[in-house]
Amino acid sequence: MKFAVLVFPGSNCDKDMYNAVRDSIQQPADYIWHTATDLSAYDCILVPGGFSFGDYLRCGAIARFSPVMKALVEAVERGTYVLGVCNGFQILTEAGLLPGALLRNNTLKFRCHQTALIVENNNTPFTTAYSQNEEITIPIAHGEGNYYVDDATLEEMQANNQIIFRYKKGANPNGSTDDIAGVSNKRGNVIGMMPHPERAVHELLGSSDGRRMFYSILNTWREKHGEATVVR
Template sequence: MKFAVLVFPGSNCDLDCYKAVESTIGQPVEYVWHTATDLSSYDCIIVPGGFSYGDYLRCGAIARFAPVMGALVEAAAQGKTIIGICNGFQILTEAGLLPGALLRNQTLKFRCHSTMLKVENNNTTFTSEYAAGEEIDIPIAHGEGNFYCDEATLRELELNNQIVFRYAGENPNGSVGNIAGVCSKDGNVLGMMPHPERAVSQLLGSEDGVRIFKSILNTWREKHGAAAIG
């Protein structure tokens, strides 16, 4: 399975994502610069965290118009696996690949610490290795992680089981419904504010993020008739 990690001016979690793929599932992974226009050779595309284009105008607002985004929209339509983390989540909402928007944290402060999440939906490409309702430790690092959508969209997300992660315990940013991550209707695109790539070793405080990468790989292997990894 071949992974791409997109890199925008201002990305700062691209290296973390690259190393997480390399260390947890040992699959081929490449950096892809924001000027690329072809993602056809990749099976999974990671849109990493950071401050793309300095977060000018609005988080993800400029990155949404980068040349690579046309290829990303095409990849999503083809059913390829896409995960946007933190600023990557913001970019995916700006591009219309996921519903809702990410607003300033209610505290108006940057929050950077360990956070407990509840796995709301374990029947996705990204969460098949977790138990339903399991609580996992995944850190956050954001100033604009307050997920917002209107009541009609929230009802639709709940009806379609698109809410993948919720904050368990404290809601660190004021997100509606304690939402920490959502997926697209067809389930191949995930956006989440917490950073699973920073939770792949006990040396980092948690290895609960490993199973996101294993879930992605095992789902792909199942589709291609290959053996799953443990």
């Protein structure tokens, strides 16, 4: 399975993503600069966190117009798996690949710490290694992680099981609507989340719960291609 890690000017979690793939699930990964125009060689595309283009205008607003985004849209239409984390989540919402928008944290402060999440949907290519309603620990590091959707969109997302992760009740760190921490598109091949699973792939990092997300992606792809799954 081949992974692409997109890199924009100002990305700073690209190495974390790369290492999570290479070290945790031993799969090949390539850094892809934002001027690339072809992603057809990749089975999963990772859009990392950071401060793309310095977060000018608003988070993800300029990165959304990078040449690689046209190729990303085409990949999504082909059914390629796409995971956007933190600034990557913001870019995906700006590009219209995911519903909603990310606002300033309601505390108006940058939050950086471990966070308890609840797995709301384990029936996606990214979450099969988790149990439904399982509590996991994944770190956050963001100043604009306050996820917002209007009531009509929220109702539609709930009906379509597009809410993938919620912050544990009483532990919402940013004011997100309905405690939402991660969502998918209707098709289920694109997920965006504010917490960083790539920073939770070993107990030395404080949690290894994020490792299972990468195993989920790999095993879903292997099953699709008739290959044996790997130990999680």
